[in-house]
Amino acid sequence: MAQPGTRFPESSRPVILVVGGGYVGLYTALRLQKKLSRGRAEIVVVDPQPHMTYQPFLPEAAAGSVEPRHVVVPLRRTLNRCRVITGALIGLTHAQKRARIAPVEGKVFELSYDVLVMAAGSVARTLPIPGLAEHGIGFKNVGEAIYLRNHVLARLDAASSTDDPEVRSRALTFVFVGGGYAGIEAFAELEDMARYAIEHYYPRLSPADMRWVLVEAMGRILPEVDLDMGAWTVRQLTARGMDIRLNTRLESISDAGVVRLSDGEEFPTETLVWTAGTKPNPVLAATDLPVDGRGRVECEATLQVRGMPDAWAAGDLAAVPDLTKDEPGATTAPNAQHAVRQARRLADNIVAVLAGQEPALYRHKYVGSVASLGLHKGVAQVYGVKLKGWPAWFMHRTYHVSRVPTFNRKARVIADWTLASVFRREVISLGQLQDPRREFVFAANTGRAGQLPPAQAAAPSARAESA
Numbered sequence: 323m324a325q326p327g328t329r330f331p332e333s334s335r336p337v338i339l340v341v342g343g344g345y346v347g348l349y350t351a352l353r354l355q356k357k358l359s360r361g362r363a364e365i366v367v368v369d370p371q372p373h374m375t376y377q378p379f380l381p382e383a384a385a386g387s388v389e390p391r392h393v394v395v396p397l398r399r400t401l402n403r404c405r406v407i408t409g410a411l412i413g414l415t416h417a418q419k420r421a422r423i424a425p426v427e428g429k430v431f432e433l434s435y436d437v438l439v440m441a442a443g444s445v446a447r448t449l450p451i452p453g454l455a456e457h458g459i460g461f462k463n464v465g466e467a468i469y470l471r472n473h474v475l476a477r478l479d480a481a482s483s484t485d486d487p488e489v490r491s492r493a494l495t496f497v498f499v500g501g502g503y504a505g506i507e508a509f510a511e512l513e514d515m516a517r518y519a520i521e522h523y524y525p526r527l528s529p530a531d532m533r534w535v536l537v538e539a540m541g542r543i544l545p546e547v548d549l550d551m552g553a554w555t556v557r558q559l560t561a562r563g564m565d566i567r568l569n570t571r572l573e574s575i576s577d578a579g580v581v582r583l584s585d586g587e588e589f590p591t592e593t594l595v596w597t598a599g600t601k602p603n604p605v606l607a608a609t610d611l612p613v614d615g616r617g618r619v620e621c622e623a624t625l626q627v628r629g630m631p632d633a634w635a636a637g638d639l640a641a642v643p644d645l646t647k648d649e650p651g652a653t654t655a656p657n658a659q660h661a662v663r664q665a666r667r668l669a670d671n672i673v674a675v676l677a678g679q680e681p682a683l684y685r686h687k688y689v690g691s692v693a694s695l696g697l698h699k700g701v702a703q704v705y706g707v708k709l710k711g712w713p714a715w716f717m718h719r720t721y722h723v724s725r726v727p728t729f730n731r732k733a734r735v736i737a738d739w740t741l742a743s744v745f746r747r748e749v750i751s752l753g754q755l756q757d758p759r760r761e762f763v764f765a766a767n768t769g770r771a772g773q774l775p776p777a778q779a780a781a782p783s784a785r786a787e788s789a
């Protein structure tokens with residue numbers, strides 16, 4: 323239901339606070355800076371990162387098909403008419419229109435605003451599984467994508483440089499938990515990269531030496547597409563030698579890196595990636611915004627927060643009524659497709675309300691999903707049309723390059739793909755990125771008892787690195 327927002331006099335310059343510079347935050351701020359003349363409003367964007375991350379390209383960044391810098395969009399460059407604060411919202415009292423912000427450095431400060439856009443997204447939804455917090459890693463940001471790429475390639479280096487079968491098998495066992503599109507894409511893209519690297523550059527290893535295990539609690543993967551497409555994907559991945567465990571849960575991982583599954587199997591690994599879903603950003607608990615039973619901000623179909631006409635929310639953290647479904651209480655799913663469209667509607671509604679007009683309702687029918695499963699491999703279901711293999715992969719690439727924000731990023735991503743097709747993809751581990759001070763610390767401590775040379779001190783333990 324539309325709620326009348328505050329109409330600010332033309333002479334005043336309301337402050338629009340956008341919390342989060344991700345999909346919703348970036349697209350909303352971009353549209354607001356385009357539609358509101360300079361003197362009409364001050365737009366403030368707060369995010370702990372100086373960039374927006376185009377998450378659908380993270381699997382390709384991890385696999386080396388796209389340069390990681392090209393899957394992020396710098397906020398200060400793109401939002402050149404907004405004030406960008408690099409910091410985190412740590413609390414908010416909308417009743418007083420005051421936000422508490424912790425900048426990257428320095429004291430927490432309060433910021434007064436007139437209109438709020440809550441777009442702080444989601445975080446990994448973890449479970450209290452023994453050892454998970456200590457040894458697991460997520461797959462939601464560019465740092466994790468870079469880390470995993472280096473980590474997987476470093477495991478190949480380690481396995482190729484030892485004759486100890488136990489060390490080799492542990493290094494070459496990769497475990498992913500969660501079979502949604504983010505998990506499946508990361509799992510399949512990284513395996514594809516590792517297979518390629520072994521075939522071209524590791525004569526002492528064979529792809530058959532690797533063990534890639536996907537653990538999924540449900541009886542299927544890719545719930546975003548029909549059952550037959552999910553089953554086809556399982557067959558494809560199994561044919562590549564990957565081990566897909568449906569109806570199975572991760573029970574624990576010990577300090578020695580031994581994973582225990584609910585089917586009773588136990589085996590050692592140095593890689594545990596958690597991609598089993600997301601939950602709304604927990605910062606909401608430090609606000610007075612109304613939340614539903616799943617911790618999402620309760621919204622009207624206009625994207626206004628329920629009962630708070632000057633507060634708006636969208637994206638992964640918002641419970642937005644899905645007007646295209648007949649079921650009462652249905653809400654839109656947390657995905658980029660809704661996030662982008664909601665941002666557009668949200669910005670237009672703010673502009674309308676500032677001009678004294680009625681906000682419009684958000685309505686979008688989900689059109690389907692595209693997922694890449696490695697170079698030239700994919701699965702897609704869009705407008706009911708089902709595609710498999712190369713056509714799906716091609717659709718994945720063309721769709722996402724058309725969606726990644728700014729011409730600059732589109733051009734860079736296309737250039738990356740073109741260069742990779744001519745010169746082959748880059749499969750080198752920049753292991754020093756994981757611990758850049760190691761060598762210097764060694765040099766500074768040379769001669770002290772117990773100091774190992776850097777290569778040995780670097781002996782990989784996913785457990786130590788990801789802790």
Ligand SMILES: Cc1cc2nc3c(=O)[nH]c(=O)nc-3n(C[C@H](O)[C@H](O)[C@H](O)COP(=O)(O)OP(=O)(O)OC[C@H]3O[C@@H](n4cnc5c(N)ncnc54)[C@H](O)[C@@H]3O)c2cc1C
Pocket residue numbers: 341342343344345346347368369370371373374375376377378379380381409410411412441442443444461462463503504603605636637638639656657658659660661692
């Ligand atoms: C690997 C991966 C692949 C994906 N692939 C697809 C796909 O193919 N198709 C699809 O539709 N969807 C995909 N998604 C989902 C899609 O990316 C999300 O649904 C979308 O990003 C949600 O947008 P958002 O703005 O709500 O959150 P985000 O884009 O995550 O933005 C949230 C922002 O808030 C910031 N933030 C966090 N805490 C604070 C705080 N306290 N204060 C201020 N700012 C804060 C974050 O830094 C971030 O920039 C994928 C997700 C992942 C992880």
